[in-house]
Amino acid sequence: MITIDLKSRIPIYEQLKNNIIELVVLDVFKPGEKLPSVRTLAAELGVNPNTIQKSYQDLEKESIVYSLGGRGTFISEKDVIMSAYRKNALKDFLQSLKKLIKSDISADEVKRYVDKTYAAERRQDGGKYD
Amino acid sequence: MITIDLKSRIPIYEQLKNNIIELVVLDVFKPGEKLPSVRTLAAELGVNPNTIQKSYQDLEKESIVYSLGGRGTFISEKDVIMSAYRKNALKDFLQSLKKLIKSDISADEVKRYVDKTYAAERRQDGGKYD
Amino acid sequence: MITIDLKSRIPIYEQLKNNIIELVVLDVFKPGEKLPSVRTLAAELGVNPNTIQKSYQDLEKESIVYSLGGRGTFISEKDVIMSAYRKNALKDFLQSLKKLIKSDISADEVKRYVDKTYAAERRQDGGKYD
């Protein structure tokens, strides 16, 4: 379910964070659900437990998860997560859009890219439920 | 003209690179124009000449500028720069768009954001020629 | 394994780059293999770590190696390296051949040089497996 790319330039702990957030957004992880323990996940992914720990701590600081001493780490309410996720995606989206505009691309061309991407993502989603 | 933020987590040499590329895209730096010398810019920005050197050499490897030892560093042809810039912006744009789509935003809402951003950028451009 | 000539007019970091590429071409370094760490190699060769760093970063930009911060620097897939290497060797070959042709050497004589060099290189290879 959770996978990481050891060869990526993105730090493992950050891949892990993004991965977990994405799984909540896609309704794979449900609010209140218990995450695998630090040790379990570390063994499963073959990474240092400290790395998992750092991810969980970061996620807790961002209110994506909450930990109950001794009982584990759990997914928070979805609306909190969704709004954080969307806010972040939107920030990146607008920033890259502004750069794109500076390169003299037309609004129509940008919208064509939007349509094409929606079509492609829809196709992929369909595949998932075959 | 060129400014850097010493407190940013983005390395100085990368800020510098982005800064210079943007100034070319915005036609502030013209092809063939000489950039400030490594030492001059280092003194101006209060950073080490090696840091400027690294920026210039990186930009040269990316064909954004060309350096002539003993003569200076100069802006390359604009089409090379523009296509590299747009390719990069487009990659970021599509990546953030995909994340946005996962958060169940509608294509129409995305397009409204596109229109709003175009309007805002146009306003800014208009300001430049007042 | 890796050696440099401090007296050469070829910069140390470039000697190092050529050295590493050659060792991959000759199958001494295998894809995925970890290179010596920046500090280790610096100590071994008696040069500054920054010089090794520059080599490794250059090689990474050319997709010869990939560096994972905190983990090390590793050899990339061989096909990428081979094609870059051959493309470069071929460019030099054709350039020197054109100069040779200007000196009125005959195609037959050039081909004799080719045969002689192949024979000599084969002998050297044979020697390796004695």
Next chain:
Amino acid sequence: MITIDLKSRIPIYEQLKNNIIELVVLDVFKPGEKLPSVRTLAAELGVNPNTIQKSYQDLEKESIVYSLGGRGTFISEKDVIMSAYRKNALKDFLQSLKKLIKSDISADEVKRYVDKTYAAERRQDGGKYD
């Protein structure tokens, strides 16, 4: 007749040297012929007289030209120049050929490149005498 590329990474004084040697090899400059004076050539090419001076001095050291105090600089005997030129081209040729062989290219393929280059150079030569 003599041209230089200010944008090239090759130092101007070296371009100049290669240029003059090539013109002798191609029989454009004849042995005993007087080269343009340092000042004249500097004015013509728009470069610093020191740069021309350095080229001429280097060429004299390599016995490509000889200078008669106060009267000018003259082309040496052609056989000296030819053998130096060919020796140099041959060294580069063999070196790049060895690299090419390491990339597992076949002797036949190398010879095909030789034939193709001869054909192309002959075509160019033909054009010159139209």
Next chain:
DNA sequence: GTGGTCTAGACCACG
């Protein structure tokens, strides 16, 4: 321990 960034400062070739 590993690579990545940066400062301070030296010396070089080229023009």
Next chain:
DNA sequence: GTGGTCTAGACCACG
């Protein structure tokens, strides 16, 4: 004066 290379040495994030 200009870019290019290099040493010495510091501090950082990541694992």
